[in-house]
Amino acid sequence: MTAPLVLLSIVALLALLIHGRAAPALLFTVWAAAFHVTGLVDEREWLSSYSNPALITLVVLLLVSHALERSPLLDRFSAVILKGGPSLAILRLSGVTALVSAVLNNTAVVGALLGVISRQRQVPASKLLIPLSYAAILGGVTTLIGTSTNLVVNSFVIDAGLPALQMFQFSLVGIPVALACIAVMVLSSPLLPAHPAASRDNRQAYFLEAQVTGNSPLAGRSIEQNGLRNLDGLFLLEIEREDRLISPVGPDEILRDGDILVFTGEIEKVQALQQFSGLHVFGTRADALLGSNLVEVVISNESILPNRTLREVDFRMQFDAGVVGIRRGDKRLTGQLGRVPLHVGDSLLLAVGPDFAHHRNIDRNFHLLDTGVLRPRLTNPQSTLALSGFALAIALSAFDVWPLLNSLLVLLAILLGSRILTLSEMRRRFPFDLLVTIGSALTIAKALESSGAAQIVADAMRGMFDGYGIFGAFVGVYLITLVLTEVITNNAAAALAFPIALSTARAFNVDPMPFVMAVAYGASAGFLVPFGYQTHLMVMSPGRYRVLDFFKIGLPVSLTYSAVVLLLVPVFFPF
Template identity: 70%
Template sequence: MTAYWVLASVGVLLVLLIQGRWSPAVLFTSWAVGLVLVGVIDQQALLSSYSNSALMTLVVLMLVSLALERSPLLDRLSDALLKGRESMASLRLMGLTAMMSAFLNNTAVVGSLLGVISRQRYIPASRLLIPLSYASILGGITTLVGTSTNLVVNSFVINAGLPALGMFDFTLVGLPVALICIMGLMFSARLLPKNRMLDQEVAQSYFLEAQVMAGSSLIGNSIEDNQLRNLDGLFLLEIVRHDRLLSPVTPEEVIEEGDVLVFTGEVEKVQTLQRFSGLQLFGTQVDRLLASNLVEVVISHESELPKRTLREVDFRTLFNAGVVGIRRGKHRLTGQLGQIPLRVGDSLLLAVGPDFKEQRYIDRNFHVLSGTLQRPKLAPKQSLLAFVGFGTVIGLSALSLLPLLNGLLLLLAILLVTKVLSLSELRRRFPFELWLIIGSALTVAKALESSGGAQLVADAVRSVCNGYGVYGAFIGVFFITLILTEVVTNNAAAALVFPIGLSTATAFNADAMPFIMAVAFGASACFIIPFGYQTHLMVYSPGRYRMVDYLKVGLPVSILYSASVLTLVPMVFPF
């Protein structure tokens, strides 16, 4: 009876994950705690899940990647990469991205190249960003450390008492699959739109300027006293005073004659300003001044902003910046900006204050696309130390001379001692949410297995595939994982299907390795819907894409990927 109860609760968890009203971290943690409280799993099992060695490896790897993503290497390569014919430039970009993603966290690789590609003017960014995201996935499937999904699957493998996966256990399947799919991308990427970069036009459309004329009743009174903070649909963003820019504007700021008031929001509600005497709307001369103060950013997957509004987080105070506009994919969002729930991947056009660069949480919350703000880069010696150290750790691990976790911990200590990384940076960027999700998912997987729930599903898979044998069951496990990774997330899909895959292998008296690979490769097969994979969300707004763009390019890649994996895995890992 416990098996049915646990299975039903996991079904509810899946439905809630698909709905997306609560974050995976909240849902998985709640379920893990609930399973402990009702006695399905003991407290020690919960605690051991959060200290799983493969999970710790993933966490330390992501912390070390903070140094690698600040290297100027990618910036220097980009200029050479993107020159020449578009097809060859795209191939060079995908090749570099896949190669880097094989050993670096793919989110870090995309984050490093995102601003570079958005700022260059050789090729429209919309022709490059989806291939960039897909190539980062394809590079990631070739090694153990290439993607968090492979490390997550390894954590389940270790948790199940099986031998840990090696650095290159994925390569014999992953490398040919990656090459086949990159060749396919060369053709399907031709279907992408050629969206122009709209920097100045976008900035122009977001602003409404009004000048305070002599004799205006506003003069001599503060912003608060003039009730300029509570306008219907409009928001006072900045004041231009004698060629100086006052940003952000405080409630105590006193209006002076000649001030140019810059409003944002629902600029079509210009009639709101008619109640103020001596306020004159005029042309676009101030746009040049404003443009020097604009920064375009994308909300990162690590950010605390998604599902919250600008008003809830007190954005202006937190970042010393005003939000001029919000773009989601191809569309500029309208309405009162302060009341719009934000999402990962949203592009924000910010009018920033003079000390915006000094704000502590910029790198955690945003990927910077344009503007003068750039994250501090490593010095050449620091960059060399980071890359040589990382390459040495990977090499020693591949040769079984040093456990990967030990090597990464040693490298992290060296980076801290040499001040390449700081403790404050580690605190800001610690992947706490990912750690919660995976630790809790391990607990849910243990509950599924120990209660017999996974065995029930495995028996059902066996009965459905009875006429097709073990290969039919293998295909079923792969496609269940693929579908889940499209509608939830890659790590959640791996967590939910792994115990089922393992029990299915046992039910058919087959080797577990093909089913483990089916889960690993299936969980990385997110090419059709942008919301299941964080790198797709990162490029969604900067590329000004629509959902159909992912479908047109991703469907052929998904078909190629699935056919290649289903052919190669049984050849490399026999049943």
């Protein structure tokens, strides 16, 4: 396979990643296997990509973090964090989140605070959730383990034969970046929407689907006759009938057996459906379903549900819960809700059965906005053991006493031995997709190098920025990475940009480290749109955000972030 063909295949891979229908893990695995089959990467190089030391360290770190995320530490901080007005709350929240995200997984930190912020009534959640997500990113770029992206870049660094990145090497630029961007977020807080604070009587609208059953007394009568026009807190939007959508619904429309009615309304107002005999809400009698506990959840990035519909999965069997409503940001999902592919970050309103809390797949699939449902928090002794063990592992690595992987393996054994972490939980939440994605990306990087495709791009970069010198090429690599991370995932952006960065540095015959850092910081610079970063998707529906909301607050943050990175990286990592 020649270099131009390799480049064309990478363009095709990028297009499929942007399209979003196929999982990145599947796409990267297929491309890596294809490059091996065509002889660009031999068998040993292909298989060794999946055992890269930095990649294995990342996997063990994520397994350990599953125990750490159940520490009650963040819950205790939350009461203090949210005192004062919006600006002060944003400052405190961002500072604490960034500090914790420097050593813990970003998704776990946001997940831990998401429910607390959504439930509190002091400050509108919409004023806090985007800053929460941004602060998790900003904290992540300050250390090697703060975000998986830094460890992914370290995997490429080691694979390229360069010295491994150190624990606090990122802090030199990362800390000034975080401080500057937090200050900009506080100053830009008036740009954030101020939706009313959540309460039991004032909750954002959901979209509900109910079916008229066979022999229902509702059938054969009009909407007006059935009293479906004047429901308390609910509005009938449309009717799905034999794969045909009726919208808007007129008062004289006659209902038929099998009609699916789509309502919008508030959570507590759903009980208005109990008065109708012969009406099933997602396959269950309304009166039986609505007698259950209502729990609000957000679909996680580890879930099996994205790109699948409720009709494709046996939802009730898997989770002992019925879906009462679906919400996606502030967007109204139109018709055929049972056939709408679910997305990461969608909010679901569930009517849960008595066994819901005992299903072991809940914590993998959902972030809960209601407390007391999942596994209990760690006790104080357990929390002290887990956190102090983790801090010791970090310290031993930072001072070059013991490798991070060794320390984390010992800590993992202690967590398993003390039953803080279980083998079943490790199997359930093992980051298999991340492992195969990054391992495959390492193979793709080798193919780009061996085929000469990376060199073609590097030569083009040199020609494009020849009049601007090395700094121009450095800026170009950063901007390419930033654009990629806005349209695809951050780890995928780092995987595609790294070979270009390394070849560009070699083309200019300079130290590759500033170009490596351009990729690392650029891959974490996803502030403008919510689709490229999992924590943005997590907060989108609870905050009732539009894409424009992310752009308005994200633009000044992104400009500040980029300016500080481009100014400071050459200072601390000279060419």
